Amino acid sequence: MHILYFHQHFSTPSGATGTRSYEMAQKLISKGHAVTMVCGSYNVGATGLVMPFEKGRRRGDVNGIDVIEFDLTYANTDGFLKRSWQFILFAMHSVKIALTHNYDLLFATSTPLTASIPGIFAALFKRKKFVFEVRDLWPELPKAMGAISNPVILGGMSVLEKVSYRMADACIGLSPGIVDGIKRRSRDSLPVSMIPNGCDLAFFSQATQAVSLPFEKTDDQLIACFTGAHGMANGLDNVLDAAAILHKSAGDKVLFLFVGEGKEKAQLQERVKTQGLTNCIFMDAMPKHNLVSVLHQSDVGLMPLANVPAFYYGTSPNKFFDYLSCGLPIVNNYPGWLADMIQQHDIGLAVAPDDAQKLADALLQLANDKGSLPATGQRARELAEREFDRDRLSDQFLATLEEAAK
Numbered sequence: 397m398h399i400l401y402f403h404q405h406f407s408t409p410s411g412a413t414g415t416r417s418y419e420m421a422q423k424l425i426s427k428g429h430a431v432t433m434v435c436g437s438y439n440v441g442a443t444g445l446v447m448p449f450e451k452g453r454r455r456g457d458v459n460g461i462d463v464i465e466f467d468l469t470y471a472n473t474d475g476f477l478k479r480s481w482q483f484i485l486f487a488m489h490s491v492k493i494a495l496t497h498n499y500d501l502l503f504a505t506s507t508p509l510t511a512s513i514p515g516i517f518a519a520l521f522k523r524k525k526f527v528f529e530v531r532d533l534w535p536e537l538p539k540a541m542g543a544i545s546n547p548v549i550l551g552g553m554s555v556l557e558k559v560s561y562r563m564a565d566a567c568i569g570l571s572p573g574i575v576d577g578i579k580r581r582s583r584d585s586l587p588v589s590m591i592p593n594g595c596d597l598a599f600f601s602q603a604t605q606a607v608s609l610p611f612e613k614t615d616d617q618l619i620a621c622f623t624g625a626h627g628m629a630n631g632l633d634n635v636l637d638a639a640a641i642l643h644k645s646a647g648d649k650v651l652f653l654f655v656g657e658g659k660e661k662a663q664l665q666e667r668v669k670t671q672g673l674t675n676c677i678f679m680d681a682m683p684k685h686n687l688v689s690v691l692h693q694s695d696v697g698l699m700p701l702a703n704v705p706a707f708y709y710g711t712s713p714n715k716f717f718d719y720l721s722c723g724l725p726i727v728n729n730y731p732g733w734l735a736d737m738i739q740q741h742d743i744g745l746a747v748a749p750d751d752a753q754k755l756a757d758a759l760l761q762l763a764n765d766k767g768s769l770p771a772t773g774q775r776a777r778e779l780a781e782r783e784f785d786r787d788r789l790s791d792q793f794l795a796t797l798e799e800a801a802k
Contacts, residue, residue: 397801398430400499400518402511404486405470406433407441408458409599412656412681414714416593417505418461423790424797425460433461434493434514436468436486440657440681453489464493472625473659476543483508490514494522501525501801509534509553512560519563527800528560529568533577533710540706541629557581566800568793572733573709589796592712594786600688600721607689611651611677618650618763620727621694623687624715626658631702633660634729636667637752639676642760648675650759652698655679655690688722695769696744696762697724699734703749708732717784723777725762725769729755743776 403417421431435443444458449467456463466489470482487510494502494514502518504511506529515526535553538544544553561567561582568589569575575590582588613619626632635652642650652675654664661678668676679690691697697719701707709732716734719726726744728735735746745762747754762769 397501397798398432398499399424399797400432400434400494400497400502402434402490402494402502402504402514404436404468404483404508404511405438405441406435406443406463407438408444409684410444411438411442412440412683412687413438414593415596415684416714419594419596419786420790420793421461422459423787423794427794431461432497432499433458433463434466434490435463436466436470436482439469439471442683472627472657473661483510486510487513491517494518494524499524501527501797503527503529503797505529505531507532507534509556509560512556512564516559516563519565525565525800526563527566527568527797528564529570530574530578531570531712533557533574533706536577537704537706537710540704541702543628561586566796568796570712571710573706574712577710587796587799589792591789591792591796592784593714593717594789595717595721595780595784596786597721597781599684600691600718602688602692607682607686607693609653609690609693610679613651613693616763616766617648618696618759618766619653619694620650620696620698620759621653621655621691621724622698622700622715623655623691623718624713626654626656626661626664628660629702629704629707630658630660631700631729632664633667634750634752634755635698635700636664636671636673636676638755638759639668639673640671641752641756643671643673643675645756646760646763650675650763652676653679653690653694655682655687657681687718691718691722691724694724695766696759697722697726699726699728700755701730703730717780720776720780720784723773723780725772725776727755727758727762737779741775741779743772743779 407413443465445456452467491514504515518524519526535550566587567578639652728746730749738744738746745758
């Protein structure tokens, strides 16, 4: 079977972003399927292609994946209009690929929601099988965050969401809330599978390249690491509130390490500088083989998000599963399926949202009881192996596509 796979933000492990699509493509190839990956240029990603663009695109083989990359650069720091225009351009280019190439099944993964458009066209005009993977519920999440308030845009997105689900032969949701959202808006007979982000157990078991931290760590310090986007959704101001409380009461006993990029990063750094928070350190986004080293040198993984109820069961953050893979205890500051998991399996601490004092108290508790961290981390790693092994989840992914192709 030949799968035409659309992911605007595709990256190999050499990039500084999620690699779910790369791993899933490798699984498909290992089972004898052919994969053509259609993507754009993500500023923290790495498609594996290095030759010059010709007429707005380049194409080549990347570890068995036939990659078509459009010269459409995207960054989380871009403004709303620029990002929206890039989404539209990618969808337009993708429709042309979907209507002119030979393949058996079209697979598209969001975000953005416009990723589904080539699948809709393929289903309508070429009678191709179409599987749609939903990583975030649009327009529900942007609306809940206040990122989009224009009723015309929200209405158009709502129509596109409904049509996407109705035209798909199967859907995949990455969290319980996403699966429920798909079922509410789709036909009753649509097969919907939950396949969350997974744990690359072998990859995260050891650092392939040592990275020096930009500070000298002492034995009594707790390194609390956050990896990922520094954006409005991540609620990092609340983390800085907790850092300010701890800086005043405990000095640098808890060090906050922020790794990544995003629209809010500059103002977060300015706040740290203005308040003299010497317990907060920022590092640039880095390839995953470097990130492994940083996580292995950390004591705790931070899992914050803005207090938006739609997030509680409607997200499947890569960083959470990276922490599990590394055997890191996790501190979370919003309710939902991840907080439930943390408490049920005793793999860290979950505190109430928007409560910087509770977050500070939780981190200080761990700093004062570092002897308990190895056992907590071991439970996290065991959970990763038992329930979120990427290899096993990719088997579910493969089965979903093969069943849809029938």
